[in-house]
Amino acid sequence: MGTMRDLWIRWKMLRLPWRKRFLVGQDLVGNTYWEFRDALNHNRMRRMVKADRKTLYADVQISPQWHQWLRQTRSDPPSLQEQAADLQRQATLKHNARLADERWAAKAKYIEKPKPTVTQQFSGDPQKDRAIAESTPEQPPRPEKRKSGVETPAQSPKDPWKQVEETGSNHGTNWTPESWVPGTSKR
Numbered sequence: 001m002g003t004m005r006d007l008w009i010r011w012k013m014l015r016l017p018w019r020k021r022f023l024v025g026q027d028l029v030g031n032t033y034w035e036f037r038d039a040l041n042h043n044r045m046r047r048m049v050k051a052d053r054k055t056l057y058a059d060v061q062i063s064p065q066w067h068q069w070l071r072q073t074r075s076d077p078p079s080l081q082e083q084a085a086d087l088q089r090q091a092t093l094k095h096n097a098r099l100a101d102e103r104w105a106a107k108a109k110y111i112e113k114p115k116p117t118v119t120q121q122f123s124g125d126p127q128k129d130r131a132i133a134e135s136t137p138e139q140p141p142r143p144e145k146r147k148s149g150v151e152t153p154a155q156s157p158k159d160p161w162k163q164v165e166e167t168g169s170n171h172g173t174n175w176t177p178e179s180w181v182p183g184t185s186k187r
Helices: 002-013 062-072 081-104 125-133 160-167
Strands: 020-028 032-038 042-052
Touching: 002 020, 020 062, 042 062, 062 081
Parallel strands: none
Antiparallel strands: 020 032, 032 042
16 A cells, blocks of 8 residues: 555656646645646646545644645745654654753742741740740851951841841741732722
8 A cells, every 4th residue: 555655646746737736745644735726816836735534624734844835935845854853853842841841840839838837937926936946956057257257247236137036036937928919990
């Protein structure tokens, strides 16, 4: 069956003078692409695709290269090697997109509501907050001085982060953003 189809395709591709339609090529799905002279429009060459009779018109798949040829933005029809290379390119693109999606899914989500830890369970009462802060394990100490002898910002007396750590009055630790609700507008 394969050799008979190849012979039929070669015969139909011959541009014999008595023919009205010429077979230009086929795609990997089995659609055939034709050129014919349009007698109504000054014998202009028109292009069309013929799909299998069992295929519905809505289900006909045309590759971008053949679509360019049909719309006459491309003068020469695509070869079978070019179509196979495009399928390989699409498979590689899908594989790389899947890998990128997996890498993205593995990253931490910054939009989701954070899970509260012991240090984030402050109540707003300074005495209770100190008791919670004292019961949590201590963080590793910060370096006191750099090698150059310059004081770090943690040592300066006006450092706001240091003041929050000392007083334990950080009321924004349990704050989370809320969803946006549009307001009413005046007309």
